Amino acid sequence: MLKGKNIVLGVTGGIASYKACEIISSLKKEGANVYVIMTKNATEFITPLTLMTLSKNKVVVDMFEMPDNYEVEHISLAKKGDLFLIAPATANIIGKVANGIADDMLSTTIMATKSKVVFAPAMNDAMYENKIVQDNIRKLKDYGYYFIDPTEGMLACNTKGIGRLEEPKVIVEEIKTLMEVGTL
Numbered sequence: 001m002l003k004g005k006n007i008v009l010g011v012t013g014g015i016a017s018y019k020a021c022e023i024i025s026s027l028k029k030e031g032a033n034v035y036v037i038m039t040k041n042a043t044e045f046i047t048p049l050t051l052m053t054l055s056k057n058k059v060v061v062d063m064f065e066m067p068d069n070y071e072v073e074h075i076s077l078a079k080k081g082d083l084f085l086i087a088p089a090t091a092n093i094i095g096k097v098a099n100g101i102a103d104d105m106l107s108t109t110i111m112a113t114k115s116k117v118v119f120a121p122a123m124n125d126a127m128y129e130n131k132i133v134q135d136n137i138r139k140l141k142d143y144g145y146y147f148i149d150p151t152e153g154m155l156a157c158n159t160k161g162i163g164r165l166e167e168p169k170v171i172v173e174e175i176k177t178l179m180e181v182g183t184l
C-alpha cells in the first residue's frame with residue numbers, strides 16, 4: 001500500500017531520466033505523495049517543470065535556493081520521506097553515496113535520511129560492469145541500501161548488454177513490496 005506514503009524520488013542525469021515521468025505517474029496512481037529531487041545534471045535531460053506538473057509538488061534541485069518557509073529543506077525532506085527511490089541512479093550518485101560524499105541536494109538528503117533508500121541503476125553496460133561501480137553497489141548493499149537491478153537489452157549507446165533501467169511498473173511494484181513486507 002502506498003496510499004498516503006511520502007516517496008522522495010531522486011532523479012539523476014542519465015538517458016533514462018525521462019522514465020521518471022512514468023514512475024511518478026504510477027506512484028501517484030497508487031496514492032503516494034511524491035517529492036522530487038533532481039541533480040543539476042538531470043535537468044539537462046528532463047525539466048523540473050515536467051516533474052513538478054506530474055508530481056504536483058515543488059521540485060528541488062539547488063541546495064542553496066532560499067526555502068519557501070523556515071525549514072532546512074534537505075533535512076525536512078530527509079525526515080518526510082517514508083522511502084527514497086533513486087531512479088534512474090547514475091554511476092556517479094552510487095559512487096558518491098558509497099563514499100560519503102554529500103555535495104548537492106540529492107546526495108546530502110540521502111545522507112541525512114534514516115528511511116529506506118532504493119537505487120534503480122541505469123547506465124552503459126561497461127559502466128555497470130566496472131569493478132568500482134560493482135564495489136560501490138556491494139558496499140551500499142552491505143550498509144542496508146536496496147537495489148532494483150537493471151535489466152539486459154538494447155542500450156541507448158547502441159550496444160546490447162546489462163544496464164537498462166528496470167521497467168517503471170516493476171519498480172513501483174517492488175517499492176510496494178518493500179513498503180508492505182519490509183524487504184525486497
Ligand SMILES: Cc1cc2nc3c(=O)[nH]c(=O)nc-3n(C[C@H](O)[C@H](O)[C@H](O)COP(=O)(O)O)c2cc1C
Binds near residue numbers: 012013014039041092
Ligand atoms: C547523453 C548522456 C547520457 C548519459 N547517460 C548516463 C547513464 O545512463 N548512466 C550514467 O550513470 N551516466 C550517464 N551519463 C553521464 C552522467 O550524466 C554523468 O556521470 C554525470 O556526472 C551524472 O551526474 P548526476 O549523478 O549528478 O546526475 C550520461 C551522459 C550523457 C551526456
